[in-house]
Amino acid sequence: MTSHSGQDTITEKQFLQNYDADRYERPSVSVDLLLFSVSYQERDNYRKLSNKVMQVLLVQRGQHPYLHQWALPGGFAGIEESLDEAARRELASETEVSDVYLEQLYTWGEPKRDPRTRVISCSYMALVDSAALKLRAGDDAEDVKWFTVRRKVIERQDNHEENERITSKTVKLEFDADGIHLEAIVKTTVDTEGKDTRIRREVLQSEGLAFDHATIINYGIERLRNKLIYTGIVFNLMPKQFTLTDLQQVYEVILDKDLLKANFRRKIAMMVLPTEYMTKDDGHRPARLYRFNPQWKREQNF
Amino acid sequence: MTSHSGQDTITEKQFLQNYDADRYERPSVSVDLLLFSVSYQERDNYRKLSNKVMQVLLVQRGQHPYLHQWALPGGFAGIEESLDEAARRELASETEVSDVYLEQLYTWGEPKRDPRTRVISCSYMALVDSAALKLRAGDDAEDVKWFTVRRKVIERQDNHEENERITSKTVKLEFDADGIHLEAIVKTTVDTEGKDTRIRREVLQSEGLAFDHATIINYGIERLRNKLIYTGIVFNLMPKQFTLTDLQQVYEVILDKDLLKANFRRKIAMMVLPTEYMTKDDGHRPARLYRFNPQWKREQNF
């Protein structure tokens, strides 16, 4: 065993007392919240079903940089709180709902992502059901809005070479709320050379969206999609009771794909339990209301 | 639109010049590397196959805190580098291999996880194939070792109540290298109340492992398992050419489960391409060598 420059001669307690945290220059750490919901659009026909749309919460910036542009809610992490706590604190400051699913998404650490200073941002995804969807009536309430989101893949590339493979996907995101229209184009490039895989996520174009937040939203939608397929995460977007058609529509709007009713119902059968309640006054046959089956567990493949 | 305390009257450029990054107290940000590999154990019979074991790279601390204990390689993130770059820099300082798969795992931000000061740690998982498995012959080379890892679930709990469900899983991790034995017990508790899900990961017992690193290792193994099933991540643990039995053993050691040969081969058939080469001198029938099929793409469910 090599000797370690006298470290053995002082106790851990002494070491901690002498420790100077300012030896290294430290970045700022912020927490950004990606708050998703799936909600209804007004219906054009009294007996037709209302359309569902995916929504994301954005706040209008009242400060430089990106003044007046829209950004994900967030703020700096306090020195005495955990990142989860910081995310919950931000959530509470923007919305009134407490019953929210929260999971860490990804930590963004590009040096130039914030023009002020080095800011590392730990992003969280939160899911709210549309029934509980209320904003906090705070002083800055006018600057917070739920935007509908549409996501469209506008280009795919796939270049194989000898030992290198570069694939890219370009996605257009569109946001609407009360006549406000934002859009952004985001490109994800995966460069694989042997096992060395580098992923670059860049904002090609942004109209009204601050920072690299379009990238974060795109990443979040992809994560949500994957989790939708393999886990029971959907129920965090549903009210306590829901019809199976409601549930199917949430899947459809997130996956951006139509599903066959009979097959869908068989697939999710184990995940839900029927209640005694039915819808009514809908202009057509009533539907049974279901709730999440808390006993449900996904079975393991392989 | 509300007016924002005169922010409109200065330009973004002026704002950035006046910006004081020291307004908030900032935590330290470190990057920790979870370097996995699957390698052979010596074989006891000349014609039997060698057993495979999962391995993780640990470094012995030469400093307080946790002096002489073993920890994941890592260090503080530089102020001018991205987190990915910091991870690659740490990787290069510990090993000689450059052809490594690297992905961000999770960011750990509990206030008390480091006794020195508030340290937020962004963890990365890296995969190396056993053929390339060489350590950097640096001055501190003696303090870096590949440990074999065994993971065993020693307790599961599942309590349903009215509106709350608490599940927990307790895992024992054992590490061995050159007669050095480390072990740790890690407990993961998921507390779900409606949609409000809180996950607590704690180290119940630790013999020789520093910080909360046992938690990180456990999380990494779980992530690796999931990715093994749904993605082509295995091939980052394989040399360029391998037999299908090799590949199956890597699955088996990571999933900790025996698989049936015929079924396994059908399942991974599309992911590999046969080469013209065969093994030889093994005391039994030679096996064809395969390589990863770069064209392969997993098909989408749902």
Place this chain on the structure above:
DNA sequence: ATAATAGTGTCTTTCAGACAGTATAGT
């Protein structure tokens, strides 16, 4: 009655799981 949705039955194809069998090197 009609429009619109709720909900079920069943056929086909695909795939996972289990198991038994054949093939081929080195000693």
Place this chain on the structure above:
DNA sequence: ACTATACTGTCTGAAAGACACTATTAT
């Protein structure tokens, strides 16, 4: 010849995908 592994064939049952059919409400 024997041992240990390499590799293949096939049966069963479950699940995915497609589609057609019946049921029930408000107007």
